[in-house]
Amino acid sequence: MDTLVFIASKLAAFLLRAETWETLLLAGALIALLRGRIRAARGLLISALVALLALGIFPLGDLLIAPLERTYPANPRISHVDGIIILGGAEDGVGTARHHQVQLNAAAERVTAGLALAHRFPDARILLSAGSGALRHLARESMPGAEVMAAAFRETGFPQARLLLESRSRNTTENARFSYNLAQPTPGETWLLVTSAFHMRRAMASFERAGWEAVVPYPVDYRADGFLEDTGWDLAGHLDTLDLAIKEWVGIWAYAASGR
The missing domain is CATH 3.40.50.620 (HUPs)
Structure with missing residues:
Protein backbone atom coordinates (compact mmCIF):
# COMPACT_ATOMS: atom_id res chain seq x y z
CA MET A 1 0.00 0.00 0.00
CA ASP A 2 2.80 2.41 0.87
CA THR A 3 4.36 1.78 -2.56
CA LEU A 4 1.08 2.56 -4.32
CA VAL A 5 0.74 5.79 -2.34
CA PHE A 6 4.34 6.66 -3.23
CA ILE A 7 3.78 6.12 -6.96
CA ALA A 8 0.45 7.97 -6.92
CA SER A 9 2.04 10.96 -5.15
CA LYS A 10 4.81 11.18 -7.75
CA LEU A 11 2.33 11.04 -10.64
CA ALA A 12 0.21 13.71 -8.97
CA ALA A 13 3.28 15.90 -8.49
CA PHE A 14 4.06 15.58 -12.22
CA LEU A 15 0.53 16.62 -13.18
CA LEU A 16 0.63 19.62 -10.84
CA ARG A 17 3.78 21.12 -12.36
CA ALA A 18 3.21 24.44 -14.13
CA GLU A 19 5.22 23.34 -17.17
CA THR A 20 2.96 20.30 -17.55
CA TRP A 21 -0.04 22.57 -18.02
CA GLU A 22 1.92 24.81 -20.36
CA THR A 23 2.73 21.74 -22.47
CA LEU A 24 -0.92 20.67 -22.45
CA LEU A 25 -1.94 24.09 -23.76
CA LEU A 26 0.53 23.81 -26.62
CA ALA A 27 -0.53 20.24 -27.36
CA GLY A 28 -4.16 21.35 -27.41
CA ALA A 29 -3.29 24.14 -29.83
CA LEU A 30 -1.54 21.68 -32.15
CA ILE A 31 -4.49 19.28 -32.08
CA ALA A 32 -6.86 22.17 -32.84
CA LEU A 33 -4.71 23.22 -35.81
CA LEU A 34 -4.63 19.70 -37.19
CA ARG A 35 -8.41 19.57 -37.00
CA GLY A 36 -8.75 22.94 -38.70
CA ARG A 37 -10.12 24.69 -35.63
CA ILE A 38 -8.12 27.87 -36.11
CA ARG A 39 -10.03 29.96 -33.59
CA ALA A 40 -9.57 27.43 -30.81
CA ALA A 41 -5.89 27.02 -31.68
CA ARG A 42 -5.40 30.78 -31.59
CA GLY A 43 -7.01 31.00 -28.15
CA LEU A 44 -4.86 28.20 -26.75
CA LEU A 45 -1.67 29.70 -28.17
CA ILE A 46 -2.48 33.12 -26.73
CA SER A 47 -3.20 31.52 -23.34
CA ALA A 48 0.08 29.60 -23.47
CA LEU A 49 2.05 32.74 -24.37
CA VAL A 50 0.42 34.86 -21.66
CA ALA A 51 1.05 32.14 -19.07
CA LEU A 52 4.66 31.77 -20.20
CA LEU A 53 5.30 35.51 -19.93
CA ALA A 54 3.63 35.72 -16.52
CA LEU A 55 5.62 32.77 -15.19
CA GLY A 56 8.86 34.11 -16.61
CA ILE A 57 8.52 37.67 -15.31
CA PHE A 58 6.65 37.38 -12.02
CA PRO A 59 7.79 35.20 -9.08
CA LEU A 60 4.33 33.77 -8.45
CA GLY A 61 5.84 30.95 -6.44
CA ASP A 62 7.18 33.43 -3.89
CA LEU A 63 3.61 34.36 -2.95
CA LEU A 64 2.87 30.71 -2.15
CA ILE A 65 6.14 29.62 -0.60
CA ALA A 66 6.80 32.66 1.64
CA PRO A 67 4.01 31.81 4.17
CA LEU A 68 5.46 28.32 4.53
CA GLU A 69 8.94 29.69 5.16
CA ARG A 70 7.62 32.04 7.87
CA THR A 71 6.01 29.23 9.88
CA TYR A 72 9.07 28.76 12.11
CA PRO A 73 11.82 31.27 12.94
CA ALA A 74 15.30 30.94 11.51
CA ASP A 221 17.35 26.65 2.46
CA TYR A 222 15.09 29.70 2.05
CA ARG A 223 13.76 30.28 -1.49
CA ALA A 224 11.51 33.37 -1.36
CA ASP A 225 13.47 36.62 -1.63
CA GLY A 226 10.45 38.90 -2.03
CA PHE A 227 8.04 39.54 -4.89
CA LEU A 228 9.51 42.88 -5.99
CA GLU A 229 13.11 41.74 -5.60
CA ASP A 230 12.52 38.61 -7.70
CA THR A 231 10.41 40.24 -10.42
CA GLY A 232 12.23 40.05 -13.75
CA TRP A 233 12.83 37.44 -16.43
CA ASP A 234 13.85 34.15 -14.81
CA LEU A 235 11.62 31.46 -16.24
CA ALA A 236 13.57 28.49 -14.87
CA GLY A 237 13.92 29.97 -11.38
CA HIS A 238 10.30 31.08 -11.14
CA LEU A 239 9.02 27.72 -12.38
CA ASP A 240 11.17 25.85 -9.87
CA THR A 241 9.84 27.89 -6.94
CA LEU A 242 6.24 27.66 -8.13
CA ASP A 243 6.47 23.89 -8.57
CA LEU A 244 7.97 23.53 -5.08
CA ALA A 245 5.26 25.69 -3.54
CA ILE A 246 2.38 23.85 -5.24
CA LYS A 247 3.83 20.46 -4.37
CA GLU A 248 4.29 21.46 -0.73
CA TRP A 249 0.82 22.93 -0.23
CA VAL A 250 -0.82 19.89 -1.85
CA GLY A 251 1.38 17.66 0.30
CA ILE A 252 0.28 19.47 3.46
CA TRP A 253 -3.38 19.08 2.57
CA ALA A 254 -2.98 15.45 1.52
CA TYR A 255 -1.05 14.54 4.67
CA ALA A 256 -3.64 16.24 6.87
CA ALA A 257 -6.53 14.50 5.11
CA SER A 258 -4.89 11.08 5.37
CA GLY A 259 -3.61 11.50 8.92
CA ARG A 260 0.00 11.17 7.83
Whole structure:
Protein backbone atom coordinates (compact mmCIF):
# COMPACT_ATOMS: atom_id res chain seq x y z
CA MET A 1 0.00 0.00 0.00
CA ASP A 2 2.80 2.41 0.87
CA THR A 3 4.36 1.78 -2.56
CA LEU A 4 1.08 2.56 -4.32
CA VAL A 5 0.74 5.79 -2.34
CA PHE A 6 4.34 6.66 -3.23
CA ILE A 7 3.78 6.12 -6.96
CA ALA A 8 0.45 7.97 -6.92
CA SER A 9 2.04 10.96 -5.15
CA LYS A 10 4.81 11.18 -7.75
CA LEU A 11 2.33 11.04 -10.64
CA ALA A 12 0.21 13.71 -8.97
CA ALA A 13 3.28 15.90 -8.49
CA PHE A 14 4.06 15.58 -12.22
CA LEU A 15 0.53 16.62 -13.18
CA LEU A 16 0.63 19.62 -10.84
CA ARG A 17 3.78 21.12 -12.36
CA ALA A 18 3.21 24.44 -14.13
CA GLU A 19 5.22 23.34 -17.17
CA THR A 20 2.96 20.30 -17.55
CA TRP A 21 -0.04 22.57 -18.02
CA GLU A 22 1.92 24.81 -20.36
CA THR A 23 2.73 21.74 -22.47
CA LEU A 24 -0.92 20.67 -22.45
CA LEU A 25 -1.94 24.09 -23.76
CA LEU A 26 0.53 23.81 -26.62
CA ALA A 27 -0.53 20.24 -27.36
CA GLY A 28 -4.16 21.35 -27.41
CA ALA A 29 -3.29 24.14 -29.83
CA LEU A 30 -1.54 21.68 -32.15
CA ILE A 31 -4.49 19.28 -32.08
CA ALA A 32 -6.86 22.17 -32.84
CA LEU A 33 -4.71 23.22 -35.81
CA LEU A 34 -4.63 19.70 -37.19
CA ARG A 35 -8.41 19.57 -37.00
CA GLY A 36 -8.75 22.94 -38.70
CA ARG A 37 -10.12 24.69 -35.63
CA ILE A 38 -8.12 27.87 -36.11
CA ARG A 39 -10.03 29.96 -33.59
CA ALA A 40 -9.57 27.43 -30.81
CA ALA A 41 -5.89 27.02 -31.68
CA ARG A 42 -5.40 30.78 -31.59
CA GLY A 43 -7.01 31.00 -28.15
CA LEU A 44 -4.86 28.20 -26.75
CA LEU A 45 -1.67 29.70 -28.17
CA ILE A 46 -2.48 33.12 -26.73
CA SER A 47 -3.20 31.52 -23.34
CA ALA A 48 0.08 29.60 -23.47
CA LEU A 49 2.05 32.74 -24.37
CA VAL A 50 0.42 34.86 -21.66
CA ALA A 51 1.05 32.14 -19.07
CA LEU A 52 4.66 31.77 -20.20
CA LEU A 53 5.30 35.51 -19.93
CA ALA A 54 3.63 35.72 -16.52
CA LEU A 55 5.62 32.77 -15.19
CA GLY A 56 8.86 34.11 -16.61
CA ILE A 57 8.52 37.67 -15.31
CA PHE A 58 6.65 37.38 -12.02
CA PRO A 59 7.79 35.20 -9.08
CA LEU A 60 4.33 33.77 -8.45
CA GLY A 61 5.84 30.95 -6.44
CA ASP A 62 7.18 33.43 -3.89
CA LEU A 63 3.61 34.36 -2.95
CA LEU A 64 2.87 30.71 -2.15
CA ILE A 65 6.14 29.62 -0.60
CA ALA A 66 6.80 32.66 1.64
CA PRO A 67 4.01 31.81 4.17
CA LEU A 68 5.46 28.32 4.53
CA GLU A 69 8.94 29.69 5.16
CA ARG A 70 7.62 32.04 7.87
CA THR A 71 6.01 29.23 9.88
CA TYR A 72 9.07 28.76 12.11
CA PRO A 73 11.82 31.27 12.94
CA ALA A 74 15.30 30.94 11.51
CA ASN A 75 18.22 30.20 13.83
CA PRO A 76 16.23 29.25 16.95
CA ARG A 77 17.96 29.65 20.29
CA ILE A 78 19.12 26.27 21.53
CA SER A 79 21.43 25.35 24.38
CA HIS A 80 21.25 21.56 24.67
CA VAL A 81 20.75 19.02 21.90
CA ASP A 82 20.69 15.23 22.20
CA GLY A 83 20.32 14.54 18.52
CA ILE A 84 20.10 16.18 15.09
CA ILE A 85 17.89 14.82 12.31
CA ILE A 86 18.83 15.90 8.79
CA LEU A 87 16.27 15.13 6.13
CA GLY A 88 17.32 14.24 2.61
CA GLY A 89 16.54 16.24 -0.48
CA ALA A 90 19.92 17.93 -0.94
CA GLU A 91 21.70 14.93 -2.41
CA ASP A 92 22.03 13.63 -5.97
CA GLY A 93 22.21 9.87 -5.58
CA VAL A 94 22.48 9.15 -9.30
CA GLY A 95 25.27 11.68 -9.88
CA THR A 96 27.15 10.50 -6.81
CA ALA A 97 26.99 6.86 -7.93
CA ARG A 98 28.05 7.75 -11.46
CA HIS A 99 30.98 10.06 -10.66
CA HIS A 100 32.03 8.61 -7.29
CA GLN A 101 31.98 12.12 -5.86
CA VAL A 102 29.39 13.66 -3.54
CA GLN A 103 26.88 15.59 -5.64
CA LEU A 104 24.48 18.05 -3.96
CA ASN A 105 21.71 20.21 -5.40
CA ALA A 106 20.02 23.54 -4.66
CA ALA A 107 18.99 22.34 -1.18
CA ALA A 108 22.62 21.81 -0.12
CA GLU A 109 22.04 23.94 3.00
CA ARG A 110 20.38 20.91 4.60
CA VAL A 111 23.77 19.21 4.60
CA THR A 112 26.01 22.23 5.24
CA ALA A 113 23.84 23.57 8.09
CA GLY A 114 23.50 20.08 9.53
CA LEU A 115 27.26 19.63 9.46
CA ALA A 116 27.76 22.99 11.21
CA LEU A 117 25.25 22.00 13.90
CA ALA A 118 26.96 18.64 14.34
CA HIS A 119 30.24 20.43 15.11
CA ARG A 120 28.46 22.93 17.34
CA PHE A 121 26.98 20.12 19.46
CA PRO A 122 29.74 17.47 19.61
CA ASP A 123 27.81 15.15 21.94
CA ALA A 124 24.67 14.99 19.79
CA ARG A 125 23.78 11.95 17.71
CA ILE A 126 23.41 12.69 14.00
CA LEU A 127 20.58 10.93 12.16
CA LEU A 128 20.61 11.18 8.35
CA SER A 129 17.22 10.24 6.93
CA ALA A 130 16.75 9.67 3.18
CA GLY A 131 16.22 6.80 0.81
CA SER A 132 15.13 7.73 -2.68
CA GLY A 133 12.03 9.79 -3.42
CA ALA A 134 12.23 9.73 -7.23
CA LEU A 135 10.57 7.17 -9.51
CA ARG A 136 13.39 7.44 -12.04
CA HIS A 137 15.84 6.05 -9.49
CA LEU A 138 14.03 2.70 -9.59
CA ALA A 139 15.61 1.93 -12.97
CA ARG A 140 18.99 3.64 -12.56
CA GLU A 141 22.05 3.12 -10.44
CA SER A 142 21.72 5.38 -7.45
CA MET A 143 22.83 5.79 -3.84
CA PRO A 144 20.32 6.26 -1.00
CA GLY A 145 20.26 9.85 0.16
CA ALA A 146 21.47 8.98 3.66
CA GLU A 147 24.61 7.37 2.24
CA VAL A 148 25.34 10.40 0.07
CA MET A 149 25.01 12.71 3.08
CA ALA A 150 27.15 10.38 5.18
CA ALA A 151 29.85 10.51 2.48
CA ALA A 152 29.71 14.31 2.57
CA PHE A 153 30.18 14.23 6.35
CA ARG A 154 33.06 11.77 6.16
CA GLU A 155 34.88 13.88 3.58
CA THR A 156 35.19 16.62 6.21
CA GLY A 157 36.71 14.17 8.69
CA PHE A 158 33.49 13.66 10.63
CA PRO A 159 33.56 10.42 12.69
CA GLN A 160 31.37 7.66 11.29
CA ALA A 161 30.53 6.44 14.80
CA ARG A 162 28.33 9.48 15.43
CA LEU A 163 26.15 8.86 12.38
CA LEU A 164 22.84 7.00 12.28
CA LEU A 165 21.74 6.20 8.73
CA GLU A 166 18.08 5.74 7.85
CA SER A 167 18.16 4.91 4.13
CA ARG A 168 14.75 3.34 3.43
CA SER A 169 12.40 6.34 3.50
CA ARG A 170 10.82 7.64 0.29
CA ASN A 171 8.75 10.49 1.71
CA THR A 172 8.32 12.65 4.80
CA THR A 173 5.99 10.23 6.55
CA GLU A 174 8.54 7.46 6.25
CA ASN A 175 11.32 9.87 7.30
CA ALA A 176 9.51 10.43 10.57
CA ARG A 177 8.47 6.83 11.24
CA PHE A 178 11.71 5.10 10.26
CA SER A 179 13.82 7.71 12.08
CA TYR A 180 11.83 7.19 15.26
CA ASN A 181 12.33 3.43 15.08
CA LEU A 182 16.07 3.89 14.53
CA ALA A 183 16.75 6.59 17.14
CA GLN A 184 14.33 5.37 19.82
CA PRO A 185 14.26 8.82 21.50
CA THR A 186 13.57 8.76 25.22
CA PRO A 187 11.31 11.23 27.06
CA GLY A 188 13.15 14.46 27.81
CA GLU A 189 15.56 14.24 24.87
CA THR A 190 15.76 17.23 22.54
CA TRP A 191 16.24 16.66 18.84
CA LEU A 192 16.77 19.25 16.12
CA LEU A 193 15.02 18.76 12.80
CA VAL A 194 16.90 20.21 9.82
CA THR A 195 15.12 20.61 6.50
CA SER A 196 14.19 23.30 3.99
CA ALA A 197 12.07 26.10 5.43
CA PHE A 198 9.24 25.53 2.93
CA HIS A 199 9.10 21.84 3.94
CA MET A 200 9.27 22.32 7.71
CA ARG A 201 5.51 22.63 8.36
CA ARG A 202 4.76 19.23 6.80
CA ALA A 203 7.87 17.67 8.35
CA MET A 204 6.99 18.80 11.87
CA ALA A 205 3.44 17.49 11.54
CA SER A 206 4.72 14.12 10.33
CA PHE A 207 7.29 13.82 13.12
CA GLU A 208 4.76 14.71 15.79
CA ARG A 209 2.33 12.10 14.44
CA ALA A 210 5.14 9.52 14.44
CA GLY A 211 5.63 9.98 18.19
CA TRP A 212 8.49 12.47 18.43
CA GLU A 213 7.86 14.57 21.55
CA ALA A 214 10.61 17.19 21.72
CA VAL A 215 11.63 18.18 18.19
CA VAL A 216 12.93 21.70 17.57
CA PRO A 217 12.56 22.93 13.97
CA TYR A 218 15.74 24.32 12.42
CA PRO A 219 14.68 25.60 8.96
CA VAL A 220 17.28 26.24 6.26
CA ASP A 221 17.35 26.65 2.46
CA TYR A 222 15.09 29.70 2.05
CA ARG A 223 13.76 30.28 -1.49
CA ALA A 224 11.51 33.37 -1.36
CA ASP A 225 13.47 36.62 -1.63
CA GLY A 226 10.45 38.90 -2.03
CA PHE A 227 8.04 39.54 -4.89
CA LEU A 228 9.51 42.88 -5.99
CA GLU A 229 13.11 41.74 -5.60
CA ASP A 230 12.52 38.61 -7.70
CA THR A 231 10.41 40.24 -10.42
CA GLY A 232 12.23 40.05 -13.75
CA TRP A 233 12.83 37.44 -16.43
CA ASP A 234 13.85 34.15 -14.81
CA LEU A 235 11.62 31.46 -16.24
CA ALA A 236 13.57 28.49 -14.87
CA GLY A 237 13.92 29.97 -11.38
CA HIS A 238 10.30 31.08 -11.14
CA LEU A 239 9.02 27.72 -12.38
CA ASP A 240 11.17 25.85 -9.87
CA THR A 241 9.84 27.89 -6.94
CA LEU A 242 6.24 27.66 -8.13
CA ASP A 243 6.47 23.89 -8.57
CA LEU A 244 7.97 23.53 -5.08
CA ALA A 245 5.26 25.69 -3.54
CA ILE A 246 2.38 23.85 -5.24
CA LYS A 247 3.83 20.46 -4.37
CA GLU A 248 4.29 21.46 -0.73
CA TRP A 249 0.82 22.93 -0.23
CA VAL A 250 -0.82 19.89 -1.85
CA GLY A 251 1.38 17.66 0.30
CA ILE A 252 0.28 19.47 3.46
CA TRP A 253 -3.38 19.08 2.57
CA ALA A 254 -2.98 15.45 1.52
CA TYR A 255 -1.05 14.54 4.67
CA ALA A 256 -3.64 16.24 6.87
CA ALA A 257 -6.53 14.50 5.11
CA SER A 258 -4.89 11.08 5.37
CA GLY A 259 -3.61 11.50 8.92
CA ARG A 260 0.00 11.17 7.83
